[in-house]
Amino acid sequence: MNRIELIRNEEKKYHDACYENYKLFVEGSWLHKPVKTVLDVLPQFKKNENMKVLDLGCGVGRNSIPIAEAIKHGNGKVICIDLLDSALSKLKEYSVKYNVEDVIDMEKADIGSYEIKQDEYDFIVAVSTLEHVGSEQIFENVIKQMAAGTKHNGVNCLIVNSEVEEIDLETNERLEALMEVNLSTDIMMSKLTSVYKGWKEVKRVIKPLEFTIIRNEKPILLKTNAITYVVRKC
Template structure:
């Protein structure tokens, strides 16, 4: 099994477990509430109609369902892309439960190979997903597609993990981080600034995080520098 296949297998196992054992918007996991940075952007579209949103790596709807609730009465649409059947199946159920099934459109795809229509979206969101594409070259291509797919005055909102480390808690042994694209923080920021040159950067911050996960029934400490990057396309 290749390293990429191993990472994909481990990530599928981890997310399938979360989606099966934790309910959306209930305390106990990262599914508890949407990302504040994402939700804080929605008032910027208060005067817009026909809002189009793309959620790359949507999962079960942690962000896309609250977005859909906000734009429901503005003829909005949220296109949700994910590779996992477990995510999309749950997303469809939650969309019905929260009465936004007409707003949310699900598409099964690998975000690294999903073709984004040019000038289609007012808001493109990618939370902890871009670092899971196959390679740095594909990472670059996806972000360039995001930029091209954004309307004038539209916004791209990303949270990207960098300098990820995984440490087995019992032995304190450093493990191979299960992350396809794992760049140094400064290199990632330089890359983003280059791609979004000419855009208005609304937010750029780095937050060191660490939390416990389970890998192959072992308690593992995951450490990361989480980069929040939000940019608006100028006319």
């Protein structure tokens, strides 16, 4: 098993367990509410009519479902992409529960190889997912596709982790971070600003975060500089 396969296997175990043990929009995990920045973008669209939204790495619908609720009366669509069967299975359940099953289209795919059509989307969301593509080159290619796939006046909302560290809380041992693309914050920002040169910057926040996750029944402290970057195509 190579490094990427190892990381993806561990991430699959973590997310499968999370989706099984925690419910969407119920306190107890990071699934309990959507990302505020994502929802704050929606009022920027004057009319939520015929909106087409792409959610890359949608998970169980933490952001997709609230977006779908906001645009469903305007004949909108949310295209939801994820690699995990567990995510898409739960998303299907939740989309029925929240009466947005007609608004959400799901597709199982690796976002690193997913083809984004040019000038197709009003709003593209990628929350804590771009750092999980297979390489730095693929990371750049995906962002370039996101930019090309956005309509005039469309918005891209990215939240991406940088400088990720993992520490075993039982031994205080520093571990190799299980992140496919783990760049310095400066390099990550340089790549983003290069691709989105000429776009209007709506929001840029770099926030140090740390939280505990469980890997193989062991508590792990995960530390990161989380980059929130929202840009509008001029």
